[in-house]
């Protein structure tokens with residue numbers, strides 16, 4: 001297993017590893033030491049899953065000691081990717097040394113160049129929604145080296161794209177895809193990297209399910225002419241994280257069931273200071289108790305120092321803003337928590353879907369916008385906070401969205417809750433996730449033997 005060096009990627013790779021180890025696979029998991037330190041506790045089969053620490057070389061532009069994407073603003077992750085590309089020899093040594101039968105990767109597009117000559121199969125595992133790839137990174141786009149699409153071109157889905165809801169709007173949203181054409185890693189742009197990985201591998205794997213993204217996955221398979229293996233959402237049992245919520249449990253326990261708003265924006269979102277302040281003022285304005293776990297905004301070393309004037313005094317006893325990493329799944333499952341304001345990163349999307357919380361979304365990156373459209377427009381299980389000019393999110397809109405989903409008399413809020421409950425029923429069926437993993441195991445076994 002060789003995931004991109006970001007918690008949002010390493011975590012689902014690790015959950016998949018657990019599921020595979022539970023079915024008898026032996027796994028070497030290649031990732032930097034810092035990620036092992038932070039996420040290693042998720043390894044439920046230490047006898048079968050062995051971490052191999054990846055040593056990143058120093059790279060100009062990458063602050064010393066940085067090993068994972070959450071340690072730098074997203075603009076600097078290009079340098080992290082350069083560092084990852086320069087670990088190719090290490091990865092090849094592990095693949096040879098362990099005599100692996102299968103390598104599962106995502107961002108390291110050069111993995112198939114290692115595995116093919118050795119007669120080893122490789123699977124490109126996308127841990128983002130299928131829409132993020134299908135809407136832009138497909139051969140139907142006619143992309144070629146050096147070609148850059150305009151915002152207007154990006155706002156129009158490629159020929160054959162199978163959804164009219166899960167799309168990006170012109171302007172600000174389409175502009176979020178601009179990064180695809182920038183250098184990302186050694187001598188590649190982002191889209192080249194993803195396309196090369198998808199073309200080079202033996203099969204595509206997607207962390208999603210037929211029920212919500214079946215058509216998009218089918219489209220990807222046709223576009224790349226590859227088999228597509230679905231793993232389902234690969235989420236751990238919620239009870240596994242329960243112990244770690246203890247730190248917040250006492251505080252959360254002071255509030256009525258379902259009354260607290262919890263907010264987290266994953267591992268990669270850094271806000272501007274004024275946007276950060278506006279957002280927390282929105283929680284204050286909502287009148288609900290809240291626990292907000294966000295990174296300090298640009299220019300601040302702690303969240304506390306970036307809070308608006310007098311904020312802490314005013315919300316004392318009912319609101320906390322922390323810059324610490326919290327146990328999100330455990331918090332979502334705490335009985336006092338009733339609403340989850342999130343960025344709709346793919347991991348958080350699944351965690352919100354399988355929780356009982358009402359869902360409010362403030363997406364920041366392009367894939368998060370697409371996930372939000374799926375949740376708000378297609379499944380109708382959550383509410384997207386309306387953005388103003390240039391993507392600004394006002395405190396009034398944040399508060400309105402929270403009140404809409406939290407007010408038991410609100411018609412829209414009630415229908416979102418009903419739909420959410422219906423989908424939660426589908427996903428919490430005891431056999432739902434294991435059926436996907438069983439099928440995935442069958443698929444990879446056949447691939448390895450073929």
Ligand SMILES: O=c1ccn([C@@H]2O[C@H](COP(=O)(O)OP(=O)(O)O[C@H]3O[C@H](CO)[C@@H](O)[C@H](O)[C@H]3O)[C@@H](O)[C@H]2O)c(=O)[nH]1
Nearest residue numbers: 008127266267268293325326327328329345346347348365
């Ligand atoms: O304080 C925190 C914050 C997050 N999490 C967990 O971290 C994971 C975050 O994953 P995700 O919601 O996917 O967010 P990101 O880390 O921001 O995800 C990156 O990777 C995702 C694919 O998994 C993409 O969809 C996102 O756009 C990209 O930012 C989830 O399991 C959360 O439960 C915590 O446990 N504690």
